Amino acid sequence: xxxxxxxxxxxxxxxxxxxxxxxxxxxxxxxxxxxxxxxxxxxxxxxxxxxxxxxxxxxxxxxxxxxxxxxxxxxxxxxxxxxxxxxxxxxxxxxxxxxxxxxxxxxxxxxxxxxxxxxxxxxxxxxxxxxxxxxxxxxxxxxxxxxxxxxxxxxxxxxxxxxxxxxxxxxxxxxxxxxxxxxxxxxxxxxxxxxxxx
Numbered sequence: 001x002x003x004x005x006x007x008x009x010x011x012x013x014x015x016x017x018x019x020x021x022x023x024x025x026x027x028x029x030x031x032x033x034x035x036x037x038x039x040x041x042x043x044x045x046x047x048x049x050x051x052x053x054x055x056x057x058x059x060x061x062x063x064x065x066x067x068x069x070x071x072x073x074x075x076x077x078x079x080x081x082x083x084x085x086x087x088x089x090x091x092x093x094x095x096x097x098x099x100x101x102x103x104x105x106x107x108x109x110x111x112x113x114x115x116x117x118x119x120x121x122x123x124x125x126x127x128x129x130x131x132x133x134x135x136x137x138x139x140x141x142x143x144x145x146x147x148x149x150x151x152x153x154x155x156x157x158x159x160x161x162x163x164x165x166x167x168x169x170x171x172x173x174x175x176x177x178x179x180x181x182x183x184x185x186x187x188x189x190x191x192x193x194x195x196x197x198x
Contacts, residue, residue: 041106043185091133105122119195130181
């Protein structure tokens with residue numbers, strides 16, 4: 001004579017409706033979101049690399065000699081006549097070198113979208129490089145402005161009317177550097193989003 005006690009356990013609402021609870025979906029969706037950010041980060045880095053190398057090349061090859069010169073006087077404009085432009089070429093080359101070195105770390109964030117270390121490292125280094133690139137671009141932009149407009153108060157004459165090709169190249173280099181700066185701002189914002197969603 002064995003009495004068995006039975007305990008009635010009520011079914012969960014999801015089991016009653018024939019639906020299993022979905023536990024892993026948010027994690028998977030977050031991984032896809034972070035992977036998308038990492039891929040976009042990689043593309044932006046390549047774009048910034050192209051801009052910085054174009055800026056350094058354009059500035060480094062800016063050289064013009066006016067056709068009218070004598071045996072003793074030769075009118076020539078070159079980037080290495082101005083320390084600001086020399087600094088610009090060095091800065092853009094260093095920024096381009098950093099971007100090349102950062103590409104493998106960016107690939108790591110694509111393969112492992114939830115890894116915090118590589119993303120945090122990129123955020124810190126991108127912020128420092130952004131400051132460096134902005135300083136170089138702004139300094140060069142000030143000299144390009146003087147080359148185009150001059151300054152009557154200090155008797156600095158505009159030289160772009162005579163050295164048109166030179167000014168065109170240095171102006172293009174400055175524009176390319178500011179495009180790189182904008183791309184760096186986007187990279188910093190992307191890294192911030194990726195870390196916030198972790």
